[in-house]
Amino acid sequence: TPRVFSGMQPTGSLHLGNYLGAMVNWIKMQETHECIYCVVDLHAITVWQDPAELRNAIRQVTAAYIAAGLDPKKSILFNQSQVSAHAELAWVFNCVSRLGWLNRMTQFKEKAGKDREQASVGLYAYPNLMAADILAYRATHVPVGEDQKQHLELARDIAQKFNNDFSASIIAEGFADGIFFPQPEPVITGAATRVMSLRDGSKKMSKSDPSDLSRINMTDDADTIAKKIQKAKTDPEPLPSEEGGFSGRPEAENLIGIYATLVDKPVDAVLAEFGGQQFSAFKKVLADALVAKIEPIANEIKRLTGDPAEIDRILADGSSRAREIATPIMGKVKDIVGFIRS
Ligand code: TYM
Numbered sequence: 535t536p537r538v539f540s541g542m543q544p545t546g547s548l549h550l551g552n553y554l555g556a557m558v559n560w561i562k563m564q565e566t567h568e569c570i571y572c573v574v575d576l577h578a579i580t581v582w583q584d585p586a587e588l589r590n591a592i593r594q595v596t597a598a599y600i601a602a603g604l605d606p607k608k609s610i611l612f613n614q615s616q617v618s619a620h621a622e623l624a625w626v627f628n629c630v631s632r633l634g635w636l637n638r639m640t641q642f643k644e645k646a647g648k649d650r651e652q653a654s655v656g657l658y659a660y661p662n663l664m665a666a667d668i669l670a671y672r673a674t675h676v677p678v679g680e681d682q683k684q685h686l687e688l689a690r691d692i693a694q695k696f697n698n699d700f701s702a703s704i705i706a707e708g709f710a711d712g713i714f715f716p717q718p719e720p721v722i723t724g725a726a727t728r729v730m731s732l733r734d735g736s737k738k739m740s741k742s743d744p745s746d747l748s749r750i751n752m753t754d755d756a757d758t759i760a761k762k763i764q765k766a767k768t769d770p771e772p773l774p775s776e777e778g779g780f781s782g783r784p785e786a787e788n789l790i791g792i793y794a795t796l797v798d799k800p801v802d803a804v805l806a807e808f809g810g811q812q813f814s815a816f817k818k819v820l821a822d823a824l825v826a827k828i829e830p831i832a833n834e835i836k837r838l839t840g841d842p843a844e845i846d847r848i849l850a851d852g853s854s855r856a857r858e859i860a861t862p863i864m865g866k867v868k869d870i871v872g873f874i875r876s
Pocket of ligand 1: 668677727
């Protein structure tokens, strides 16, 4: 049976890339699937975090999940460190995954920077933990942005290698086809799977960009959003009328993709409407659409974070429901690997 899992790191506040690239699909899938959405605090500490700020960010991201439209009754919302199966399965996967596989991960190379000797071991092993997040629930669908594609491919390789390495044991445990872990499928859809910086169409929108003008935060107010869109980099040509016209114009492609996803229309329909017009006119429409979507979310985040005890209650409830699914799966993994449990 299909099961959805995804997560976000609690480091700083969420931005438009997180929302359009991933969360819009999370919200859609919540109506049709069993969904588990995690605040991945274990992943966050692969880079040192101030403990008080981390606690704050976990609540902030949880509030953003709910404010954006995830319903803690329909979906399981929780923070990773409250369910020990993630760390336990990650250790098993550290022993299944290969150094050669991790050496190919582009995100590690970017995040570790030049002084790789000083990167944490956790940052290097991060993709194994991500595979464990998904497979601790034997999840089948993983809605993410484009930048997570390589990590998802690794998770599929780990699932397959585990099934191969332990096939006899898996069959002996009652899985006649020798398959214990499914191959999780990435769900990367829409016109905003890779939202770019507002200042540079060749760079991804990210929390770590030093310029706040490069991104729209989910907590920005109306004036800030309008100012950032007004200042967003463009080129001097009018907007193209068809998708072929985006070549060499990454900023135009980015702003149109953002708008199309926001109003849930295909890109060609948006181009039919705005093609041939100047950016200035389109930017006003885009800013209005962004404000209409983000302002209520920002207000709701503020309201929810005013009651941290309530957020902690939601996380406790989600964590216990997550544990009910993950604990028996982790038990089976222990049997398959050959551990003794009582
Ligand atoms: P993270 O926290 O960096 O990002 C959370 C989600 O937002 C997407 N995203 C973007 N999408 C489009 N354009 C952008 N500019 C952009 N920036 C971020 C990401 O693709 C992601 O879907 N490793 C993951 C978290 C994770 C996870 C998991 C995800 C941990 N375990 C298991 C899925 C399943 C990460 O660091 O995402």
